[in-house]
Amino acid sequence: MEIFIHRGQNQIGGSIIEINTDSTKIFLDVGIELDGNENIVVPQIEGLFCGHKNCDAVFISHYHGDHIGLLNSILPDIPVFMGESAFMIFSASAEYRDIEVIKKPIFIRSKEPIAIGDIKLTPFTCDHSAFDSFMFLIEADGKSVLYTGDFRANGRLDYGELLKEIPKVDVLIIEGTTLSREEYRTNIQEEELEDIAVNYLNKHSGPAFVMMSAMNIDRLKTMCNVARRTERIMLEDVYTADIATGSGENEIIPNKENGIYAFTTGGDKQYESLKKYAKAKISKETITKNNFIMCIRQSMKNYLDKLNDIMSFDDGVLFYGMWKGYLEQEELKTFISSLEEKGIKMHVLHTSGHADMQTIEKLIQDIQPEIIIPVHTENAVWYKKFEKKSKIVLVDNCIKL
Ligand SMILES: [Zn+2]
Ligand SMILES: [Zn+2]
Structure with missing residues (x-):
């Protein structure tokens, strides 16, 4: 051989x-x-x-x-x-x-x-x-x-x-x-992240956002569990929702019964995709009436600006769930500061x-x-x-x- x-x-x-x-x-x-x-x-x-x-x-x-x-x-x-x-x-x-x-x-x-x-x-x-x-x-x-x-x-x-x-x-x-x-000499358990996030959210009443790789299914499970435990709804953009559906794991697939909803930030392709979640789709207006955890990414800056026009982000939280090294990138820095200006505090929530x-x-x-x-x-x-x-x-x- x-x-x-x-x-x-x-x-x-x-x-x-x-x-x-x-x-x-x-x-x-x-x-x-x-x-x-x-x-x-x-x-x-x-x-x-x-x-x-x-x-x-x-x-x-x-x-x-x-x-x-x-x-x-x-x-x-x-x-x-x-x-x-x-x-x-x-x-x-x-x-x-x-x-x-x-x-x-x-x-x-x-x-x-x-x-x-x-x-x-x-x-x-x-x-x-x-x-x-x-x-x-x-x-x-x-x-x-x-x-x-x-x-x-x-x-x-x-x-x-x-x-x-x-x-x-x-x-x-x-x-x-x-x-x-x-920084990763000893990894913390994925499940420990759940407790950390729940404790953190219990001290903040504003909206919660999470930046993470949608393809990190374990992290998505963590965030869906955090939403359940803090009585918030979980909001997945259609991309994240489609990835979750691909995994076949029901606990993270949008469904009214499990409190997970799909939303779109615009574009024909996204509206087409949203049709798959007929029973679990949610509009921007309905989002503002709920306590939530929302999956976001840099490309959603305009959408978040518009959302902030119709609701306050005061005492809000951004869970950052990707590799810390990316935080050095200029574009990401600008995106995160724009959220901080709106009243959101960033909290790193990650394990290797x-x-x-x-x-x-x-x-x-x-x-x-x-x-x-x-x-x-x-x-x-x-x-x-x-x-x-x-x-x-x-x-x-x-x-x-
Ligand atoms: Zn890998
Ligand atoms: Zn690899």
Whole structure:
């Protein structure tokens, strides 16, 4: 068996990993790089993106762009595998960005192995800020490899249960995103955010807003629970509502009975989308008569100005639920100050989508790999602490077993 890290070894993002035997070749993830560059670079990998087809399957761990972004560039006739809910969410999001999803994947389920030639791959559902994410166990030529994709232990899924299911492996290909981000040395639990937000809202009587990635389904659940516990209605813009619908999770899909409503900020496409929520749509005027938590984003500035014309934002709250680094961006700063001028206080409400040190250590102790290949990290040398028991691969991108 041969492992080839095409991209994403000493960087966060752009993940593309190849695993092959004498007769079979598969790829794990086909990500774009997260360097903020608008021009997407498709690496010239023969048989996958260019030339004659020479790949038996592509497996996508989750729907973040740095793992799925090159989906449309895969040569025709190469089967792609991923989670069903993950694909529904990805498609809903692509529709809003006017991107046609050409590839239709075959859906995978946790703990249901798939045979591709002489390679056996078993997906395991893991927790991450993307819903329906997987780790992959690959077995071939008498060797076993675990690829973690992106994962964490601080979401709603039970990490202990996952550790029980995963066997000991020869090789561990593991992410290490948080290792270079000081502020996330120990992650707080997603559920703890709920209590923090409830306590905070109990001290503020004004309207509440939340800025978060709609595709972070766990966070959306948190905010819907906060709304219920503080007797506010939850307001999802149609984009967020469509993503929630894609997840298939009833507790976050707009429905009068659960107090979640869909609203539009304008535009023909949004009005068309709003029709799907006939029984749970809400107008700006009705919004003003309620206590609420509203999902917002930068592009809604005009809408929020108009909303503020007909209601006071005094003693209001903005929960900021994205990566803190984005707060340095000028446009976002201007948007947040415009809300603060209206009487809103910002409160950071966030936890990482990626494993902290303790979580990584626990996995390594549990599965005792002979070889560790750090990927998706800017601090691969951190893994040297495991050198006594495992061989750490820091720079070689081709490993023969
Ligand atoms: Zn991710
Ligand atoms: Zn990632």
